[in-house]
Amino acid sequence: MTVTVDWVPMARALTTDLRAKGAIRSDAVAAAIEAVPRHAFLTGHYATGQHTRVNPDQPDAELLALAYADRGIMTHIPADDAGGFSSASQPSIVAKMLEAAELRPGMRVLEIGAGTGWNAALIAHITKADVHTVEVSSLVTIEASAALARADASNVTVHAGDGYVGHPDGGPYDLIVVTCGIAGIAPEWLDQLAPDGAVLAPVAHGGLHPLLRVTRTADGPVRGELVVNADFMNASGPLYAGATTSPATRSRAFPVPDPADARPRAVLEGLDPRGDYVDLWMHLAAHDTRTTCAGAEGTTDYTGCALVDADADAAVFVQPGGLHLTPGRASQALADQVERYVTEWIRTGRPELTAWTCSLTQAGNADIPLLAPADWQLYQDN
Template sequence: MTAADELRARYVDQLRREGLLGADELVRAFRAVPREEFVATGFDGGDGRWLGPDDPDFLPMVYRNHPLVTKLVDGVPVSSSSQPSLMAAMIESLELRPGSRVLEIGVGTGYNAALMTVMGARVTTVDIAPDVVERAGAALRRVGLAGAVDVRLGDGYLGVPAETGYDRVVVTVGVTGVSPRWLDQLAPGGYLLAPVEHAGNHPVLRIRPGARGMAGARGELRAGFMSAAGPLAARYPGAHPPPRRAAAFPPPTVRQPARWRPPLDVFRYHDLWFAVGAWDRRTTFSAGPAGGWGGPGGAVLLDEVHGGGAGLLADGSVRAAGPYAARYAADAIALRDRWVARGEPTIAEWTSRLVPAGDPDQPILVPTNWIQR
């Protein structure tokens, strides 16, 4: 057994112990597919180093439950191998069976497609970046899956225009809305999983076609993804504000105490955050601490007109700034307490109708009027 084999076995066992790998066929796929082959050109080590196979830290970093950024443009991550636990959760949500036809939007490294293929799915994966497609194809050849996965260069918005009958469509990049072309390419009874922007995050939604060019969605998973470009990133009236750097906010003038000791864990905090975003379109993501707001970033009610707003932290405390700080703080507390009064619903307890928005020539379907089930 090689060092890579030992690390991979240990990593799979750790994911199982933590409850992050469930189905036996998914466990077998994670044991069988060597993740290191899909990041063989290296990845961002997070400390200014680009880690390649010759680096002693390469394999230990590969076999952690972390995303690996494999492509940067002007210092901005644009392609990656997603966090393994998130991959596993999305694959389980696809409810694959041997022979299931899957259309994947966003090739990434090819690792996700390889896992689904080893589980018996017939996968077509599409990406607009030639270098990404080339590297993924090379990785699939190295692991003996070149003929099993159909890797295509193309516009993800279009899917595969000449084909229909996919049992599942899975999107592996954050989008502001869903291409109606994907829904047209589903087989009867099929559905789509996509990370759709909501309050500055990209929670994964399960989406089914509806009548008259619309669709229905339900919350599926808490998640974060890199954002798409082009029509899949279109802004539209009524959307949440784009994320803001916390450094743009003045120091808080209103501070309300914590509600929870210890704070909510990351999963419950994202349930709270989703609900606040469902009820209030001012909600977005404030990235990074500044001026006493606290924490690494989180949910904020943004005052786009006057500046400032109110940040809602994982312990339930509130920090607010700007000329209407007291009003925004009161609104944040009311939303927090509303979530508690409603039984602290999870992301999976929300449904929405999707309606056309964005560019009329390249429309996207976006959520509207979230309702707690």
């Protein structure tokens, strides 16, 4: 017999945790996370490494502990009937994205990537308006629709289809929000925006997917500004296919660094992995397309920011307190360049991630074009 447990105190505790972490800054986002039951959007997960079915209508303590912890939850993998990866995003990332969206009552929103449906329900709770969300997996579409009905989110509609084309029938939108990592902005989305509308999307940059706010200027060009650090699961289909913006070395494993070649004083010690370390990472990525997220073979000690020379099988891992070089002459030359970048970052006042803006230019496959970031500049340079 399953004993149903009250989820409300756990949702409030999650909200308190997210406020303490700075992920929640507004009462509107806090109220949404307390009001929309995250467990109602889970019918199964891979949190333990194997698929586990759960009953959202009769949540037990184990399900609620999982649902109201600040962690992402894998709900589908390519081996199951969904045909790809799908997840319930980490609540702190969801909250940061909702805050960055600057949602207001009455806003018309299109979401690309429904997932479980929880994020769309949160958006609808804040805007009190109709929300459209597009999901590529037919199975995930069905599950999200059922979950939204379970949570009484009647103003959210899930559409099965390719997010690349958006959903023009529901526009124009004040905001298009993307919940999967993409290589660039689909041009069709801009045509579906209201005149003052924006796209908020995790766009590939330096091996991560920081959130980029994309708008059109009065004279036509498309501009983007980084708003918060994040990393998301890659989108399926043309939103990543044929992209040239993210190094193919993302997540590649390189030879283990030689301790004798380490440069311990090349990077400041004490950088916050969630703060100024990421600021440095974005500075490197703005200057050099060889910046990515990589690791070393057989160990997780060096996983993170790296500059790579794929042709020479060389990498320099950039960590708080120093540089770690894979063996070989190519790594030495690469490390010299990294040191110059680090010096420039310090000289310019250690600019934060949110100081960077970019233009967006057509890239990728000509048949399925994307607008990808280019010409990164600091605000004070504009």
